[in-house]
Amino acid sequence: xxxxxxLASLACTAAxxxxxxxxxxxxxxxxxxGDADPGTPQRGGELIVLxxxxxxxxxxSGLDPATNTTGGANLTEMNAIFGGLFQLGEGEGENAExxxxxxxxxxxxxxxxxxxxxxxxxxxxxxxxxxxxxxxAWNFKRNSESPCTCxxxxxxxKKDGIVVKDEYTVELNFTRPYPTLINRFPVSNVNWVAxxxxxxxxxxxxxxxxxxxxxxxxxxxxxxxxxxVLERNPNYFEEGKPYLDKLTFKAIGGDQAAYQAILAGQAHxxxxxxxxxxxxQARNNDQITTTIQPxxxxxxxxxxxxxxxxxDKRAREAIYYATDPEAINKGLFNGWYPISQSxxxxxxxxxxxxxxxxxxxxxxxxxxxxxxxGGLEVELxxxxxxxxxxxxxxxxxxxxxxxxxxTIHSWELxxxxxxxxxxxxxAMLQTAGSWDPEAGVGVPFRFRSDSPFTGVFDPKLDxxxxxxxxxxxxxxxxxxxxxxxxxxxxxAYAPFLFAFAPANIAAKGVHGPGLTTxxxxxxxxxxxxxxxxxxxxx
Amino acid sequence: xxxxxxPSLRLxxxxxxxAVPVLLGVTVLTFLVLNLMPGSAAQQLLGANAxxxxxxxxxxxxxxxxxxxxxxWEWLSGLLTGDLGxxxxxxxxxxxxxxxxxxxxxxxxxxxxLISLAFTIxxxxxxxxxxxxxxxxxxxMVSLTGLSVANYVLALVLVVIFAVKLQVLPxxxxxxxxxxxxxxxxxxxxxxxxxxxxxxxFYTRFLRGDLVEQMRGEDYVMxxxxxxxxxWRVLVRHAFRNxxxxxxxxxxxxxxxxxxxxxxxESIFSLPGIGQLLLQGINxxxxxxxxxxxxMLAFAVVLANLITDLLYAVLDPRxxxxxx
Numbered sequence: 001x002x003x004x005x006x007l008a009s010l011a012c013t014a015a016x017x018x019x020x021x022x023x024x025x026x027x028x029x030x031x032x033x034g035d036a037d038p039g040t041p042q043r044g045g046e047l048i049v050l051x052x053x054x055x056x057x058x059x060x061s062g063l064d065p066a067t068n069t070t071g072g073a074n075l076t077e078m079n080a081i082f083g084g085l086f087q088l089g090e091g092e093g094e095n096a097e098x099x100x101x102x103x104x105x106x107x108x109x110x111x112x113x114x115x116x117x118x119x120x121x122x123x124x125x126x127x128x129x130x131x132x133x134x135x136x137a138w139n140f141k142r143n144s145e146s147p148c149t150c151x152x153x154x155x156x157x158k159k160d161g162i163v164v165k166d167e168y169t170v171e172l173n174f175t176r177p178y179p180t181l182i183n184r185f186p187v188s189n190v191n192w193v194a195x196x197x198x199x200x201x202x203x204x205x206x207x208x209x210x211x212x213x214x215x216x217x218x219x220x221x222x223x224x225x226x227x228x229v230l231e232r233n234p235n236y237f238e239e240g241k242p243y244l245d246k247l248t249f250k251a252i253g254g255d256q257a258a259y260q261a262i263l264a265g266q267a268h269x270x271x272x273x274x275x276x277x278x279x280x281q282a283r284n285n286d287q288i289t290t291t292i293q294p295x296x297x298x299x300x301x302x303x304x305x306x307x308x309x310x311x312d313k314r315a316r317e318a319i320y321y322a323t324d325p326e327a328i329n330k331g332l333f334n335g336w337y338p339i340s341q342s343x344x345x346x347x348x349x350x351x352x353x354x355x356x357x358x359x360x361x362x363x364x365x366x367x368x369x370x371x372x373x374g375g376l377e378v379e380l381x382x383x384x385x386x387x388x389x390x391x392x393x394x395x396x397x398x399x400x401x402x403x404x405x406x407t408i409h410s411w412e413l414x415x416x417x418x419x420x421x422x423x424x425x426x427a428m429l430q431t432a433g434s435w436d437p438e439a440g441v442g443v444p445f446r447f448r449s450d451s452p453f454t455g456v457f458d459p460k461l462d463x464x465x466x467x468x469x470x471x472x473x474x475x476x477x478x479x480x481x482x483x484x485x486x487x488x489x490x491x492a493y494a495p496f497l498f499a500f501a502p503a504n505i506a507a508k509g510v511h512g513p514g515l516t517t518x519x520x521x522x523x524x525x526x527x528x529x530x531x532x533x534x535x536x537x538x
Numbered sequence: 539x540x541x542x543x544x545p546s547l548r549l550x551x552x553x554x555x556x557a558v559p560v561l562l563g564v565t566v567l568t569f570l571v572l573n574l575m576p577g578s579a580a581q582q583l584l585g586a587n588a589x590x591x592x593x594x595x596x597x598x599x600x601x602x603x604x605x606x607x608x609x610x611w612e613w614l615s616g617l618l619t620g621d622l623g624x625x626x627x628x629x630x631x632x633x634x635x636x637x638x639x640x641x642x643x644x645x646x647x648x649x650x651x652l653i654s655l656a657f658t659i660x661x662x663x664x665x666x667x668x669x670x671x672x673x674x675x676x677x678x679m680v681s682l683t684g685l686s687v688a689n690y691v692l693a694l695v696l697v698v699i700f701a702v703k704l705q706v707l708p709x710x711x712x713x714x715x716x717x718x719x720x721x722x723x724x725x726x727x728x729x730x731x732x733x734x735x736x737x738x739x740f741y742t743r744f745l746r747g748d749l750v751e752q753m754r755g756e757d758y759v760m761x762x763x764x765x766x767x768x769x770w771r772v773l774v775r776h777a778f779r780n781x782x783x784x785x786x787x788x789x790x791x792x793x794x795x796x797x798x799x800x801x802x803x804e805s806i807f808s809l810p811g812i813g814q815l816l817l818q819g820i821n822x823x824x825x826x827x828x829x830x831x832x833x834m835l836a837f838a839v840v841l842a843n844l845i846t847d848l849l850y851a852v853l854d855p856r857x858x859x860x861x862x
Contacts, residue, residue: 050710053805053814060627060822061583069583147592148583205629223638224628225818226810251814252710253805256694261808264701264709412821417581 038511045535046246047510048267050258051076054385056271056525057251058225062208064199065192066142069149072187072440072523076271077249080230080530082192082213085117085136086185087527088435088520090513092294092347096435096520098182102131102193102214102237104168112177112472119168124235125195126218133164138196140170143189150189154178179472183349183436187522216242216531226251236531243534255386259505262288268510268535272502272525274387276333279503289506294347294520295499297431298340299391301380302446302494304425304455314369315376316492319427320359321366322402325497328394337498342485343433343443345499347520350437350478355489366402377405381419382429384410387500392429420453428455431500437481438469440523447488456493504528509536549847557840564836565829569610572825578602579626579823600626613829623826627818632830635815640834642712643811645722646803647796649730651789654737658785659778662742666749667773677742684739690802693732697806700728710808729807733799737792741785748784752777782853790846794839 051057056076061069063081071078079087085103088096100106102123107116123131140162143150155175156162163171172181185191198212210219214237217230228249232242250267252258255278258270263285273279282290301319303310310316325339338346341355370376380395382388389410396406411419419425432447434440444465449457461484468480488494502525506516512533513519519526580596597603601612616623622632665674684692701709707728713721753759753773762772800813812831819827 050808053817054821058818058821060625060818060824062628147595208629223810224630224635226808226814250710250808251805252808253802257697257710257806257808260694260697260702261710264697264705266701266709266711 041534050252050270053251064208065189071189080217083215084191088186112179115172123237126233129197131214152190177470180438184439187440242531269506292503293501295345295501296348297433298499299497300432302428302455318369320495321362322399324361329498340496348435350481370403380427381409435520553844568832622830627822650733653734658741662745665746681739748781790842793842
């Protein structure tokens with residue numbers, strides 16, 4: 001009797017689990033990919049946007065640009081409140097362009113050491129105070145003196161590094177050529193200009209919670225890392241915009257819950273979906289618009305060349321030959337993502353799809369090297385995220401076929417940082433690159449010897465990367481990055497996998513750049529232009 | 539004099555006296571664990587790109603470079619004056635964060651308890667009234683299923699059925715009580731049921747088992763039946779009252795585990811509660827937030843145990859009059 005009851009319970013449990021896994025995706029047919037013909041923007045409505053609680057849905061240090069240490073993750077909230085001096089527009093790769101928004105333009109001197117930024121005239125902060133060069137310079141100075149990652153780390157001259165030339169012109173003077181300045185803006189905290197008047201009146205602590213900017217929306221209420229309610233900024237400079245009356249960001253624990261909330265009509269959009277089966281379901285649901293963003297940051301297996309076993313080039317080569325990115329891409333991601341052999345992706349600048357002489361998958365060669373070495377043991381770590389964990393496990397099983405003994409780890413960010421700082425790590429699965437290789441978590445972050453997160457200490461590579469960052473000539477930059485990519489490959493410093501890109505999903509009737517159209521991500525997710533987002537009014 | 543003779547008051551006094559070292563011990567342990575965890579709070583706050591010099595500078599500003607004993611003592615001194623410190627991450631007073639979030643979690647837990655007990659008692663009574671009958675077997679099957687399914691899986695299933703398919707309840711968000719009573723209840727139904735259902739399964743099996751044992755084996759039950767008292771009356775007025783001791787004990791002991799459930803459930807349903815705050819605090823090494831939440835949990839467990847003991851006194855006159 002009892003065994004029959006247990007059997008029945010087991011059947012019920014299995015049924016419930018299957019039901020949960022099936023997720024109840026409604027609708028059918030329709031590829032739901034991208035936003036073919038949005039129509040004429042309509043004014044009005046409240047948009048609820050869900051953000052993953054462990055990333056863009058967390059703003060623990062508040063929303064003040066000078067102290068928000070998770071500014072890169074909170075790109076979407078910060079853009080909504082502050083807009084930006086410069087933003088990245090729609091398109092892919094070289095077709096995407098930096099658009100002056102609160103700035104009206106810029107000029108770089110011939111030697112690349114002076115940047116003159118002109119501001120849009122007649123703009124006000126949401127508190128009615130003027131948006132001018134004094135305010136911008138105040139923000140630049142504040143950010144430049146901040147100890148956190150909010151600091152743009154500009155190589156400013158000690159004297160007259162930031163100069164107010166006139167009411168709407170700010171000049172920046174650098175100690176060395178800095179041609180990548182403008183490309184870095186969209187993902188830098190300095191892009192978000194806060195109202196100095198509001199800061200003085202409110203004080204630092206209150207300002208972190210209810211900051212005042214000149215963006216399309218202003219803060220109504222902020223429950224830290226839980227819910228951020230914004231309403232239209234009546235002083236916004238673009239007439240007729242933003243289209244939305246209200247914009248609310250809510251933190252949610254994962255893709256599944258977010259997807260269901262949108263299906264239930266409780267929310268309208270979710271940024272950064274990574275769970276492949278759910279992305280597939282969303283793409284097949286004609287009630288949802290799914291936009292897979294352009295890929296700009298390939299996955300890379302960093303190898304620590306200062307520690308065993310990867311101080312030995314043979315060990316590094318074995319990893320190259322044992323790694324089959326095509327199989328991982330197909331098995332885990334339905335082959336959606338482009339394979340990379342370098343630190344650039346098709347959504348970014350200077351894309352280099354193949355590298356001459358790149359060591360591609362060859363299991364026999366890998367086995368031979370491991371045998372010649374008398375065996376190979378590797379500890380492979382990564383940041384604790386769903387996608388990275390899946391890829392790590394796939395790499396483990398591939399490398400083990402070559403006779404490599406692999407132990408995998410996945411860590412929270414702070415533990416990962418500690419591992420890097422210990423200098424004892426062996427291999428790390430990370431991402432490298434950005435729309436501009438110098439911006440965000442760009443290639444120097446992973447490969448220049450002065451970075452705390454590099455496994456490569458090679459002056460030749462440093463010079464290539466520094467020269468690429470210092471040249472104003474785009475063609476020369478492309479050549480230098482191509483050379484750097486080949487050098488990394490020749491020295492077998494780090495095999496690349498594929499350029500992963502998350503998907504943004506939105507309920508039908510929601511439209512907007514970066515949300516239902518493509519904008520290349522500078523740092524994981526694209527910068528949505530919230531002033532242009534609208535909902536069909538029914 | 540009369541007050542000190544009251545067993546209940548003496549019980550409260552003893553419990554409060556032992557609570558102090560327990561709570562102190564919890565805070566010391568928490569402080570130790572947080573300080574032994576890899577990574578630095580300052581590093582976490584400054585982000586991955588911060589230089590060692592910047593990390594050191596912030597550690598000095600936040601007094602994180604001082605010896606752990608000194609920092610602990612300062613925190614404890616502040617606690618005695620009601621100051622739980624400021625969040626290292628956001629700078630907000632921890633007391634303010636609690637004031638925002640505690641009501642949400644308390645409502646959620648309270649609602650979950652209510653739902654679980656409201657169903658546990660009648661189902662267990664019915665199952666015990668006809669042991670091995672259809673209802674008993676059905677409740678056992680449901681209980682085993684409920685205990686086998688993780689509450690976050692159940693949460694997602696409930697959302698699929700009630701929010702996505704039937705669209706009768708919201709899948710995310712919290713409506714404050716002051717804004718709308720009906721909205722508040724609706725926003726908490728699915729999260730509360732996600733927590734309540736496994737509790738219901740556990741409590742039902744426990745209570746049913748105890749009731750059946752009482753009904754089969756106890757002399758007072760046989761005596762009551764011999765006097766001609768009907769089985770329902772024996773079950774409800776006699777056996778149930780005795781079984782309540784066990785039920786109250788496990789309900790009290792369960793309180794601490796509920797907070798673990800709220801962390802996940804609050805994330806899934808986007809509820810701005812204490813569970814979410816604790817998770818964020820751990821991720822950002824926000825010592826003062828974590829310390830305060832853990833202290834609150836420990837206090838809640840102590841209080842639950844005290845209430846449990848007091849309820850024993852209510853149920854058992856022998857305890858009330860100190861004649862045990």
